[in-house]
Amino acid sequence: MPTTRATTSDRSAVRTLLRLWPYVRPVRLRLFTAAFVAILASCVGLVIPLVLKWMVDGPVTDRDPAGVWLGALYLLLLGIAEAGLFGVRRWLVARPLSHVEAEMRADLYRHLQRLPVAFHDRWASGQLLSRGTTDLMLLRQFLAFPLTFLLVNGVTILVGVVIMLLQDWTLGLVVLGPGIPVVVMCWVFERRYALVARRAQDQVGDLTTVVEESVLGIRIIKGFGRHRSQARAFRELSRTLRGTELAKARLLAAIWAVIVTLPEVALGAALVVGAVQVANDGLSAGTLVAFLSTALALRWPVESIGFLLAMSQEAATATERYFEVMDEEPEAPRTAQSRAEPPAGTGTGTEQPDGLRFDNVSFRYPDAPADSRPILDGIDLHIRPGETMALVGATGSGKTTLTALIPRLHEVTSGHITLDGVDITAMPREELRSQVAVAFEEPTLFSATVAANVLMGAPDTAGEKELERALAVAQADFAHALPQGTRTQVGEQGLSLSGGQRQRLALARAVVGTPRFLVLDDPLSALDVHTEAAVEAALRRVLEGTTALVVAHRPSTVLLADRVALLSGGRIAAVGTHQELLRTNAEYAHLMSGDPAHSQDGEEVL
Numbered sequence: 001m002p003t004t005r006a007t008t009s010d011r012s013a014v015r016t017l018l019r020l021w022p023y024v025r026p027v028r029l030r031l032f033t034a035a036f037v038a039i040l041a042s043c044v045g046l047v048i049p050l051v052l053k054w055m056v057d058g059p060v061t062d063r064d065p066a067g068v069w070l071g072a073l074y075l076l077l078l079g080i081a082e083a084g085l086f087g088v089r090r091w092l093v094a095r096p097l098s099h100v101e102a103e104m105r106a107d108l109y110r111h112l113q114r115l116p117v118a119f120h121d122r123w124a125s126g127q128l129l130s131r132g133t134t135d136l137m138l139l140r141q142f143l144a145f146p147l148t149f150l151l152v153n154g155v156t157i158l159v160g161v162v163i164m165l166l167q168d169w170t171l172g173l174v175v176l177g178p179g180i181p182v183v184v185m186c187w188v189f190e191r192r193y194a195l196v197a198r199r200a201q202d203q204v205g206d207l208t209t210v211v212e213e214s215v216l217g218i219r220i221i222k223g224f225g226r227h228r229s230q231a232r233a234f235r236e237l238s239r240t241l242r243g244t245e246l247a248k249a250r251l252l253a254a255i256w257a258v259i260v261t262l263p264e265v266a267l268g269a270a271l272v273v274g275a276v277q278v279a280n281d282g283l284s285a286g287t288l289v290a291f292l293s294t295a296l297a298l299r300w301p302v303e304s305i306g307f308l309l310a311m312s313q314e315a316a317t318a319t320e321r322y323f324e325v326m327d328e329e330p331e332a333p334r335t336a337q338s339r340a341e342p343p344a345g346t347g348t349g350t351e352q353p354d355g356l357r358f359d360n361v362s363f364r365y366p367d368a369p370a371d372s373r374p375i376l377d378g379i380d381l382h383i384r385p386g387e388t389m390a391l392v393g394a395t396g397s398g399k400t401t402l403t404a405l406i407p408r409l410h411e412v413t414s415g416h417i418t419l420d421g422v423d424i425t426a427m428p429r430e431e432l433r434s435q436v437a438v439a440f441e442e443p444t445l446f447s448a449t450v451a452a453n454v455l456m457g458a459p460d461t462a463g464e465k466e467l468e469r470a471l472a473v474a475q476a477d478f479a480h481a482l483p484q485g486t487r488t489q490v491g492e493q494g495l496s497l498s499g500g501q502r503q504r505l506a507l508a509r510a511v512v513g514t515p516r517f518l519v520l521d522d523p524l525s526a527l528d529v530h531t532e533a534a535v536e537a538a539l540r541r542v543l544e545g546t547t548a549l550v551v552a553h554r555p556s557t558v559l560l561a562d563r564v565a566l567l568s569g570g571r572i573a574a575v576g577t578h579q580e581l582l583r584t585n586a587e588y589a590h591l592m593s594g595d596p597a598h599s600q601d602g603e604e605v606l
Contacts, residue, residue: 011315013194017142019323023104024143024439027096035093035148041085042156042301046163048078053167057286093144102139108322112175114330117409119367123325125376126209127202131325134204135318142315153301153308160298167291168283174270175295178262182305189255190309196247197310198317203241210234248310255306260367263302267295331408331429353385354421355547356406356517361415363401374413375401377570385420388548390558390578392591393567399551400441402567403519406549407436419517434459437515441522441551442504445497450479450505451486457509462479470512473538475531476504500531507535511542518548536560564588 019041024031051074059067082277112120112128165172214230215223257499271292277283313480361379364372375398383389393399407418408429417424424432437457445453454470455462467486472478482488490496490505497505507523539560554556558578566574566588574585581588 013190013313016316016319017312019319020139021145024099027100027539030092030096031143034089035151037085037092038089038148038152039155040090042152043080043159044078044082044085045297046156046160046294048075049163049290049297051075051078052293053290054285055286056289057284061286089148093148096145097140100143101136104139104322105132105136106420108136108325111328111330115325115328116331116411117404119328122367124205124209125205126212127205128325129212130201130205131243133317135201135321138311138318139322141245142311142318146311146315149304150308150312153304156301157298159292160301163294164291167287167294168274170370171274171277174273175263175266177269178266180301182259182262185255185258186305189251189306190313192306193251193310193313194317195250196244196251197314198320200241200244200248201314201317201321203237203244207234207237207241210237211555214300222450225500252306252310255309256303259306260303264297267292267299270295276534300345301354320547354418355387356383357381357416357418358402359416359418361405361417363398363405363410364413365410373570375570379415379570379572381565381572381575383547383549385547386545387563388546388550388561389541389553390550390561390564390586391567392552392558392588394591397567398570399567400521403438403521403549403551406517406519407433407438434513435515436517437510437513437520438519439506439510439521439523443502445490445502445505447489447491449484449487449489450482453490453505454508454512457511458513462512466512470508473511473535473542474504474508475535475538476501476508479505504531504535507539511539514546516547518543518546519550520548521551522553523550532556558592566591 051071055068055071058064059071108131161172161176164175210230210233216236221230274283274288274291278285358379358381361376362374363376364374379402381389391399391402401410405412406424408424411425419427419432419435446456449466453468454476458466458470471477471486479486479488503523507520510518510520510523533556536556536559543560543576549559550557550561552561552564555578558564561578563575564578564581565572566585568587574581574588576584582592
């Protein structure tokens with residue numbers, strides 16, 4: 001995945017957290033109200049020491065029981081008011097912040113769907129999952145608690161310090177003495193904790209990736225007896241994460257020790273100095289009680305600085321990680337006009353059906369070095385309207401990459417691909433993908449019913465009739481024998497089905513929408529001979545009225561096609577019928593005979 005971790009130390013936590021404002025803005029009134037209520041509650045708490053001063057210097061000194069009971073009533077009412085206000089604050093923030101989290105998660109999911117395939121090729125799925133779960137949970141917690149209480153505690157400390165200075169400025173200066181070292185320690189802590197927090201959250205993503213891969217690949221792990229090695233890898237990552245979490249704990253313990261110890265020492269010094277002043281009649285006992293009560297009321301706001309800063313840094317890191325994904329460019333609405341004009345005869349008109357055409361198409365992965373050899377180089381190929389063409393080539397020749405260019409899963413580096421004379425980059429992707437259906441060699445099924453998986457390839461208006469036709473073409477009648485028929489849940493990745501069953505459902509999904517253009521990437525590789533023959537017979541009827549490109553490895557699949565194109569070294573080496581190429585092209589003959597002599601070692605396997 002991209003190396004973004006080194007930038008953490010250079011970023012401002014405040015600037016990073018401000019990026020949350022568009023999500024917070026719709027609920028800002030409730031959040032501001034909640035902050036005001038919390039500040040009011042804290043200020044109510046600071047009134048309690050003043051009531052104590054009145055009680056000590058008044059009813060207690062004067063031995064007035066009625067006054068003492070009245071003071072106790074005041075304290076009770078103030079305590080109830082403080083607790084009630086904090087309860088109101090929690091009620092105010094609960095619903096809007098759950099909404100903020102849900103909106104951010106929905107935006108992340110939508111953005112992930114719009115990002116190009118090249119992005120998903122680079123990023124580990126566990127890193128994306130951790131951003132959509134753990135990181136967003138941290139952000140909700142930050143907005144609910146640290147964000148409010150950094151403000152509330154700051155105001156409380158300021159008001160409390162003013163009250164203490166008004167009570168006795170000398171004692172106030174004694175208590176404020178540790179302020180400078182505490183501020184310095186907080187600054188050092190913030191910088192160090194930011195690095196460790198980022199490291200920990202990245203390691204959570206790595207651990208999530210291992211867990212996800214282990215669950216999805218459980219058959220391989222068990223089949224090869226690799227559960228111990230996987231467990232060792234998991235333990236190693238867990239141990240690394242544990243070490244990072246302990247480093248966080250050590251930093252938090254250090255700042256906590258400073259924040260707790262220095263104010264406690266200052267409070268003890270203030271007590272001694274105040275007691276001497278009371279003994280010398282320089283200060284009333286009530287004033288000392290009020291001063292010390294105010295100082296004690298400020299213990300929580302001061303001591304909470306450490307973990308509030310820690311939570312804020314974790315939230316800043318989570319925000320940074322979230323926007324690393326959100327800042328990725330989605331599939332751009334590139335148009336043919338943004339590049340060189342297409343060759344003559346391949347404009348944007350649809351006067352005459354022209355089939356599927358590749359004009360001098362080249363492709364290199366976006367993150368590949370600029371001087372690297374293209375995967376595809378100067379592809380010129382024309383599939384006539386209604387024609388089925390087989391695409392044949394050795395492993396690594398670029399067949400799968402070429403088929404992925406048609407629905408724009410990847411963008412061509414240069415050249416043009418047209419459908420009936422329309423450059424595909426001039427078409428909205430939704431329109432393009434409604435005209436082109438794809439079935440990949442590795443069939444992907446979702447945790448849904450058989451019917452839902454198949455009808456994913458059809459318009460929303462498609463129903464039982466289209467489903468039955470597609471299942472018949474793909475020879476997937478086994479679906480009716482499942483426990484709930486086509487309403488049976490196939491399970492995650494469709495692993496409850498055999499490889500051949502998954503492949504037939506994927507083929508049914510490709511043909512269910514009767515697309516104008518069909519791209520099949522070796523769709524029959526997992527079928528037995530008899531099933532393959534039946535599927536081919538039904539598929540021929542479908543292909544009669546469809547312009548199709550079929551990646552083929554076996555002669556039986558090649559025979560479905562009207563013509564064959566041989567892809568070699570990223571170029572189209574020959575085009576002709578199966579029989580013509582068998583007679584005239586030695587490489588094609590070797591491929592069809594299964595001779596490995598012409599494999600292209602050293603090329604990327606695609």
